[in-house]
Amino acid sequence: MNSLNKVKKSPKTGSECVDDHIITMELIKRKARQSIIKKTSTLPKSMIDWVYENTHGGDVQRGPLRTSPSFILKSSKKLKEATMFLFFFRLEFKNFPDDGFSKNVINAYDRYKKFVSIFNQSNSSTITKINISEAWQIATFNIEKSLFLVKCQYCKSSKIYIVSEPFHACPVCKN
Numbered sequence: 807m808n809s810l811n812k813v814k815k816s817p818k819t820g821s822e823c824v825d826d827h828i829i830t831m832e833l834i835k836r837k838a839r840q841s842i843i844k845k846t847s848t849l850p851k852s853m854i855d856w857v858y859e860n861t862h863g864g865d866v867q868r869g870p871l872r873t874s875p876s877f878i879l880k881s882s883k884k885l886k887e888a889t890m891f892l893f894f895f896r897l898e899f900k901n902f903p904d905d906g907f908s909k910n911v912i913n914a915y916d917r918y919k920k921f922v923s924i925f926n927q928s929n930s931s932t933i934t935k936i937n938i939s940e941a942w943q944i945a946t947f948n949i950e951k952s953l954f955l956v957k958c959q960y961c962k963s964s965k966i967y968i969v970s971e972p973f974h975a976c977p978v979c980k981n
C-alpha cells in the first residue's frame with residue numbers, strides 16, 4: 807500500500823528499520839528539510855542534525871513546510887519543472903506502489919534531475935528549479951488531491967492543475 811508513511815502503531819521489524827534508515831540517508835544526501843526527514847525517520851532530531859552536518863558541513867534547513875502549492879507558480883520555468891517532477895512521480899506511484907511514498911518521491915526526483923541535466927546540457931546549467939523538499943511537497947499535495955496532472959486543452963501538453971488556483975496559464979503555450 808502506498809501511504810504517507812505515518813507512524814505505525816505496531817513495533818517495527820528489523821528490515822523496516824533498515825529501510826527507514828536508508829530513506830533517511832537518501833533524504834539527507836539530497837539536502838531535504840529537517841521536518842521532512844523527521845517524518846520518515848525513527849532517529850532522534852539531534853542524530854539527524856549530526857548526520858546532516860557531517861555529510862554537508864552545514865546545518866539542516868529547519869522551519870515549517872509550505873501550506874499551499876502556489877509556490878510552484880513563482881515562474882514559468884519553476885512550473886514547467888514542477889510538472890516534470892509530478893510526471894515522474896505519477897509514474898513511480900503507478901508502477902511501484904509497494905515502494906511507498908518516500909521511495910517514490912526520491913526515485914521520481916532523481917529521474918527528474920537526470921532529465922533536466924540532459925535537457926540543459928547545451929546551456930551547461932544543471933541546477934534544478936525544484937529541490938527535494940519542494941518535490942516532496944508537490945507529491946504530498948498531489949496525494950492530498952490539491953493538485954493534479956492534466957492535459958492543456960489548447961496545446962495538449964501535460965500541465966499542473968491547482969485546485970486553489972485554477973486559472974494560471976499553461977507554462978508551454980501560455981494560454
Ligand SMILES: [Zn+2]
Nearest residue numbers: 958961976979
Ligand atoms: Zn498549453
